[in-house]
Amino acid sequence: MPASTPLPPRIGTLGAVIHDRYRLEKPIAVGGMSVVYEASDAQRDDGKRFALKLTFLGENPAAQSRFLREARLTTSLQHPNIVQIHDVGVLDDGHGFLALELLSGQTLHDAIREATLYGGEVKNALCILDRLLDALLACHLAGIIHRDFTPANVFLDRSAPETLRPVLIDFGLGKGVRDTERLTGDGELLGAPAYVAPEQIFQEELDERVDVYGFGITAYETLSRTRLFRGETFEETAERVLNETPPALHEFGETEPQISRIVARCLSKNREHRYRTAESLLEAWREARSTEKPASRRTTRP
Ligand SMILES: Nc1ncnc2c1ncn2[C@@H]1O[C@H](COP(=O)(O)OP(=O)(O)OP(=O)(O)O)[C@@H](O)[C@H]1O
Ligand SMILES: [Mg+2]
Numbered sequence: 001m002p003a004s005t006p007l008p009p010r011i012g013t014l015g016a017v018i019h020d021r022y023r024l025e026k027p028i029a030v031g032g033m034s035v036v037y038e039a040s041d042a043q044r045d046d047g048k049r050f051a052l053k054l055t056f057l058g059e060n061p062a063a064q065s066r067f068l069r070e071a072r073l074t075t076s077l078q079h080p081n082i083v084q085i086h087d088v089g090v091l092d093d094g095h096g097f098l099a100l101e102l103l104s105g106q107t108l109h110d111a112i113r114e115a116t117l118y119g120g121e122v123k124n125a126l127c128i129l130d131r132l133l134d135a136l137l138a139c140h141l142a143g144i145i146h147r148d149f150t151p152a153n154v155f156l157d158r159s160a161p162e163t164l165r166p167v168l169i170d171f172g173l174g175k176g177v178r179d180t181e182r183l184t185g186d187g188e189l190l191g192a193p194a195y196v197a198p199e200q201i202f203q204e205e206l207d208e209r210v211d212v213y214g215f216g217i218t219a220y221e222t223l224s225r226t227r228l229f230r231g232e233t234f235e236e237t238a239e240r241v242l243n244e245t246p247p248a249l250h251e252f253g254e255t256e257p258q259i260s261r262i263v264a265r266c267l268s269k270n271r272e273h274r275y276r277t278a279e280s281l282l283e284a285w286r287e288a289r290s291t292e293k294p295a296s297r298r299t300t301r302p
Contacts, residue, residue: 018052019087019089019091021041021087022040022050022097023041024052025037028051034054034056035054037052037053038052038102050086050100051100051102052097052098053097054096054097055067055096055097055173056094057094057095059094064094067090067096067173068088068090071085071096073144074144076142077138077142077144082167083103083155083167086099086100100169103167104157104158105156105157105159106155107151108155108218109152111156112221115225117225126223126259129218129219129222129223129285131166133282135167136211136215137278139168140277140278141279145172145206145211147172147210148171149168149210149211149213149217150195150214151217151221152195153169193237193238195217196241197209197213197241198270198271209271209275210271212275212277212281213266213267215266215278216263216264219263220249223255223263224255225252228240228246243269248260248261249264256292258291259285259289262288
């Protein structure tokens with residue numbers, strides 16, 4: 001949370017009740033413009049917990065109604081690999097809130113970094129990617145663009161025993177209004193822009209192809225266990241995003257050339273060269289998966 005947009009004490013106080021319903025029990029994460037709490041239901045004593053995400057939108061009515069419109073649309077998505085949104089609203093102080101199903105585990109980003117994805121019981125990264133692609137297809141069929149598909153926005157949920165469920169979180173709700181700020185601001189909000197697509201750097205209007213790119217980033221990092229386009233400064237990272245072509249995935253040894261080619265196409269700098277939507281991407285992906293050599297095909301479904 002940048003210093004310029006502190007959470008009002010009422011919201012930041014543990015025990016506070018949001019929207020007459022969600023009691024903040026403990027903080028889970030603090031991000032650029034958002035904070036996520038574990039919350040209980042103050043109206044019902046049923047032990048049910050939520051992840052309550054508060055996002056600062058400001059006073060701008062257009063930003064607020066856009067957040068509400070997009071959040072409601074996203075609420076309609078019912079998919080096992082998409083985070084379920086139970087409730088949404090805007091508070092008087094300019095924060096949007098989302099009451100989400102509470103997940104338990106770690107992000108794909110952390111799993112890749114800590115090598116738990118491969119060291120633990122999850123051996124098949126391709127199965128995770130299969131599920132994520134299915135989730136992305138559901139988004140695109142419903143006319144929803146995620147806009148922020150990265151390993152940090154995939155949660156590996158272990159709420160159910162013996163199961164690992166990849167879940168797409170953090171839809172770019174209301175982010176349109178902040179994109180410019182993120183990319184041209186003072187650097188604090190910006191963080192490393194390694195995950196933004198080239199067209200986001202140019203501030204072009206986004207379409208489904210930004211998610212195809214996001215899937216490419218996610219697939220590449222998951223399968224190679226490396227990180228793409230990291231630079232020391234914003235300019236250096238942006239320069240890499242725009243100009244650097246990463247080594248083909250199959251050079252890492254474990255990935256079939258066909259999958260490697262699909263991921264490379266997703267990562268095309270020029271979006272005209274990418275798959276148009278998740279649908280055409282999934283078609284190519286399934287074809288590649290069906291012709292994999294038996295040795296690299298595994299049956300575990302996360
Ligand atoms: N439904 C959830 N259940 C449990 N933890 C969650 C849930 N949603 C988010 N989190 C945790 O909060 C962190 C931040 O969430 P999220 O990615 O939605 O927001 P962000 O990236 O901080 O926000 P912004 O929308 O400002 O980019 C996640 O990495 C995860 O650790
Ligand atoms: Mg996030």
